[in-house]
Amino acid sequence: MKLNKLFLAIITSFSLVFISGCGSSQTELPEGTISYAIKAEPASLDPALTTGLPESNAELELFEGLTRIDKNGIPQPALAEKWEISSDGMTYRFYLREGICWSDGTPITADDFVYSWKRVLDPNTASQNAYMLFVLKNGEAYNSEEAAADDVGVRAIDERTLEVQLGEPAAYFLGLTSFHAFYPVPKHIVEVNPETWAGSDKNIVSCGPYILKKWIHSSEIIMMKNDNYWNKDNVKSPCIVMPISESAATRVNFLESGNADIVDEPPSADEARLRDLGLYKPYPMLGTIYYVFNLEKAPFDNPKVRQAFAMSIERENFVRNVVKSGKEPAYAFVPPGMIINKNDFRSGSYEKLMQENAEEARKILKESGYNGEAITLLYGTSESSKVICEGIQDMWKKNLGIEVELVNQETKVFYDSRDNGDYQIAYANWIADFSDPMNFLDIYYDPNNESRYKNPKFIELVAKAKQETDGVKRAEYMHEAEQLLIDDYVIIPLYYSSMNLVINPRIKGYFTSPMGLVDLTEAYLEN
Secondary structure, X not given: OOOOHHHHHHHHHHHOOEEOOOOXXXXXXXXXXXXXXXXXXXXXXXXXXXXXXXXXXXXXXXXXXXXXXXXXXXXXXXXXXXXXXXXXXXXXXXXXXXXXXXXXOOEOOHHHHHXXXXXXXXXXXXXXXXXXXXXXXXXXXXXXXXXXHHXXXXXXXXXXXXXXXXXXXXXXXXXXXXXXXXXXXXXXXXXOOOOOOXXXXXXXXXXXXXXEEEEEOOOEEEEEEOOOOOOHHXXXXXXXXXXXXXXXXXXXXXXXXXXXXXEEOOOHHHHHXXXXXXXXXXXXEEEEEEEEEOOOOOOOXXXXXXXXXXXXXXXXXXXXXXXXXXXXXXXXXXXXXXXXXXXXXXXXXXXXXXXXXXXXXXXXXXXXXXXXXXXEEEEOOOHHHHHHHHHHHHHHHHHHOOOEEEEXXXXXXXXXXXXXXXXXXXXXXXXXXXXXXXXXXXXXXXXXXXXXXXXXXXXXXXXXXXXXXXXXXXXXXXXXXXXXXXXXXXXXXXXXXXXXXEEOOOEEOOEEOOOOOEEOOOOEEOO
């Protein structure tokens, strides 16, 4: 079905210079403004600390790393104009562009990267992203307070030359440098306001295509083109607005009323209608929706209880009737689409690792000695996670005869509860930061992981994979480690992610990445 004339008129009217109704403000904006409605209030815009997609999508426009991922998923020169890699793959030398500066005009130097990377690793920062930088020589040792900051393998040769030493070869390292934990942050701003610099529109100084103009919490974020950005001539839109709503229906209403051009995750009930209108756009994404157990909290400190809960899930029916939206059931942790040695990591005998058997699950639960004590399932404020948790709650009631209480928390509190171990079982969603299975396995290799999982064999296998240069052996180690994670019932994979967007057909020049990001740097509204 083609767009009807009335609806087309509504969509094309977004070039008007006012946005209202999507937040508490009414702000005059320049013609050509693009609006991307996101599904949650960012907990922060500090690249060292954030973990969610709403934050990552905002930071993608505000900041930039040494590299930036292009539409083909390949890291391209960004703040670094070129680099050299040693023959053993252990040393990288990056050369920064001449004349690059922060949005306040302060020069960006190699020292900014040294400061920023060590800040992520600093145990006092308590960054959940610290493990991403363990690839650096002595990165993990510094984070564990077993080495000094000066021992970390990153140093400034001069103002424009950054030298990086790795602890082991990492073929994916260039991709890592595009990830938000590797973005530089402005030391001259951060050290003045270390707790608040990235929590409002008052203090943020950035280095990406846009600068933060206004942030009305739980309502909208407004960004204006950064005239100090090195590639400003290729930034097409003068302004990006991000209305915020946890309601999928509300976000779709933003687009249909002309208050948004791009919308995250529409309600599954609207999918067919939006497809007919030519607005629904599914994109592949490397991610997995799953539940994580707290192995230190009863009754899930008992592996048999975890096994019973995991085995009682019936994914096919659940995904088809509850999740919908073209999602695929997940029987493993690492999603399909990661190519290792020219093969998909999920192919062949590795496609299904998780067993399902409700009858057997009931027997195992009875053998476990579980006495019917209260169980709570923790989730955030996302509308979709609520639907998912309610569906699984019903399944556990039907298949195990267990009443599970659902506990909802605001996004930031929810993440804090998981980090601090204040839960029994919790909803989780991991989207790849780079296209390698290690990005998933690393989560539970981290000694401070949210499940408190500490199996020495798993640690040994992941460590071997990190050090192995033979691609076949490396894949074998990762497969063994993933199987152990499943066999220990640390997590319950539910389904693999996809990125479903609703998009104004006038928006051109954007692209999506398999990591769930929408890059609007060169996006524009077609007349």
